[in-house]
Amino acid sequence: xxxxxxxxxxxxxxxLSDESRCVxxxxxxxxxxxxxxxxPGDETTRxxxxxxxxxxxxxxxxxxxx
Ligand code: SF4
Numbered sequence: 001x002x003x004x005x006x007x008x009x010x011x012x013x014x015x016l017s018d019e020s021r022c023v024x025x026x027x028x029x030x031x032x033x034x035x036x037x038x039x040p041g042d043e044t045t046r047x048x049x050x051x052x053x054x055x056x057x058x059x060x061x062x063x064x065x066x
Pocket of ligand 1: 007009010013016021023024028038
Protein backbone atom coordinates (compact mmCIF):
# COMPACT_ATOMS: atom_id res chain seq x y z
CA UNK A 1 0.00 0.00 0.00
CA UNK A 2 1.28 3.45 -0.86
CA UNK A 3 2.25 5.70 1.99
CA UNK A 4 -0.20 8.34 3.06
CA UNK A 5 1.55 11.70 3.26
CA UNK A 6 0.95 14.09 6.10
CA UNK A 7 -1.22 17.09 5.32
CA UNK A 8 -1.76 20.20 7.38
CA UNK A 9 -3.03 22.47 4.61
CA UNK A 10 -6.75 22.07 5.11
CA UNK A 11 -8.25 20.63 8.25
CA UNK A 12 -11.66 20.21 6.63
CA UNK A 13 -10.58 18.28 3.53
CA UNK A 14 -12.63 15.20 2.77
CA UNK A 15 -9.41 13.16 2.31
CA LEU A 16 -7.84 13.93 5.66
CA SER A 17 -7.61 11.04 8.09
CA ASP A 18 -7.82 11.29 11.87
CA GLU A 19 -4.02 11.07 11.88
CA SER A 20 -3.72 14.13 9.57
CA ARG A 21 -2.75 12.04 6.57
CA CYS A 22 -4.09 12.22 3.05
CA VAL A 23 -5.87 9.00 2.20
CA UNK A 24 -6.13 9.75 -1.52
CA UNK A 25 -2.69 10.85 -2.71
CA UNK A 26 0.68 9.09 -2.59
CA UNK A 27 2.39 12.47 -2.84
CA UNK A 28 1.09 15.89 -1.92
CA UNK A 29 4.03 18.22 -2.46
CA UNK A 30 2.79 20.85 -4.89
CA UNK A 31 5.52 23.34 -4.13
CA UNK A 32 4.13 26.76 -3.33
CA UNK A 33 0.79 25.94 -4.93
CA UNK A 34 -2.22 24.82 -2.99
CA UNK A 35 -3.35 21.23 -3.30
CA UNK A 36 -5.49 21.02 -6.44
CA UNK A 37 -7.51 18.18 -4.93
CA UNK A 38 -8.60 19.97 -1.78
CA UNK A 39 -12.32 19.89 -1.28
CA PRO A 40 -14.32 20.53 1.87
CA GLY A 41 -15.65 17.28 3.22
CA ASP A 42 -19.23 18.37 3.00
CA GLU A 43 -19.07 19.48 -0.63
CA THR A 44 -17.60 16.55 -2.49
CA THR A 45 -17.91 12.88 -3.13
CA ARG A 46 -15.29 10.21 -3.44
CA UNK A 47 -16.26 9.73 -7.08
CA UNK A 48 -15.54 13.39 -7.81
CA UNK A 49 -12.07 13.36 -6.30
CA UNK A 50 -11.16 10.06 -7.96
CA UNK A 51 -12.13 11.59 -11.30
CA UNK A 52 -10.04 14.69 -10.52
CA UNK A 53 -7.00 12.58 -9.60
CA UNK A 54 -7.35 10.52 -12.77
CA UNK A 55 -7.58 13.68 -14.88
CA UNK A 56 -4.55 15.16 -13.09
CA UNK A 57 -2.55 12.01 -13.89
CA UNK A 58 -3.59 12.14 -17.52
CA UNK A 59 -2.72 15.80 -17.93
CA UNK A 60 0.69 15.31 -16.33
CA UNK A 61 1.57 12.10 -18.17
CA UNK A 62 4.66 12.43 -20.32
CA UNK A 63 5.95 15.43 -18.38
CA UNK A 64 9.17 13.53 -17.66
CA UNK A 65 8.30 13.10 -14.00
CA UNK A 66 8.22 9.47 -12.86
S1 SF4 B 1 -6.49 16.09 -1.00
FE1 SF4 B 1 -4.89 17.65 -0.73
S2 SF4 B 1 -5.67 19.03 0.89
FE2 SF4 B 1 -6.84 17.12 0.96
S3 SF4 B 1 -5.82 15.87 2.49
FE3 SF4 B 1 -5.00 15.30 0.47
S4 SF4 B 1 -3.18 16.56 0.23
FE4 SF4 B 1 -4.40 17.47 1.88
